[in-house]
Amino acid sequence: MSHRAGRTRWRRFALILTPSVAACAALGIAMAQGALAASFLISGQRFQVNVDTLTIRGFSIYVMVDVTKKGERVPVMVTGARHATISGLCQSVPIDLPLLGPHTFKITGGDTRPATATNMFLDATTESVGQADFRDIDIGVAQGAITKGPIDPGDRNSRFFDPSGFGQQAVSATLTHVRVTAVAISAGTFNIPDLRLRIEKGHHECP
Structure with a gap:
């Protein structure tokens, strides 16, 4: 009888936790199918992503609108990276579990060896960087003319994408002490x- 009750509690716990885990699964799984930021409806849950050092080859920034279920x-700044190397990764998601109260789902990695990602898109509402170093940068390029960094194909075909809108691109970028509030992350591989x-x-947000 006690075993049956325990299984029921775990099933309920899984149902409660699944939406929050899904919101940040892109950081927890090496994605092979190349999911695209605008190809799914976001949960709307904001989460914290902190990185000690983020090195990007093929860098882009443009403005988009994500849509919840x-x-x-939700207006977002999309940071694109053809290839990214990430050291000191931390992600934290606040969750409120019925009967148990506030908890934090946390993901860390890339401490002893850097994490790597390809075709990564970070949809953020706020970003701060301690130091940013760019090579061959263009500020004010039209979003539809960005070539040095990637544009999510799903975004390019979206009615919210403005080809004449403001964009930024660089051949490479090195960012340190990165602090981001995000609503979605996707990558071809992570x-x-x-x-x-x-x-x-x-x-327990990321420090």
């Missing part, structure tokens, strides 16, 4: 050494 529109996932009681 409820139809809400390989994270020393991946660690855990749930902690209370609020």
Whole structure:
């Protein structure tokens, strides 16, 4: 009888946790199918992503609008990277579990060896960088004319994409002490050494 009750609790726990985990699964799984930022409806859950060092080959920034399953529109800054090397990765997602209260789902990795990603798109509402170094940068390029960095094909075909809108691109970029509030991350591949996932009681955002 106790075993049956335990299985029921775990099933309920999984159902509660699944939406939050899905919102950040792009960081926890090496994605082979090349999911695209605008090709799925976002949950609308904001999460924190902190990186010690982010090195990008093929860099782009442009403005888009993501849409939640409820139809809400969320303006985002999309940072694109053809290839990214990431050291000191931390992601934290606040979750509120019925009867248990506030918890934090946290992902860390890339400490002893850098994580790598290809065709990565980071949809963010806020970003801050301690130091940014660019090579061969263009600021004010039309979004539809960006070539040095990637544009998500799903975004390019979206009614929210403005080919004449403001964009930025560079052959390469090195960013340190990166702090991002994001609503979605997608990548063609995402390989994270020393991946660690855990749930902690209370609020424990990435430092």
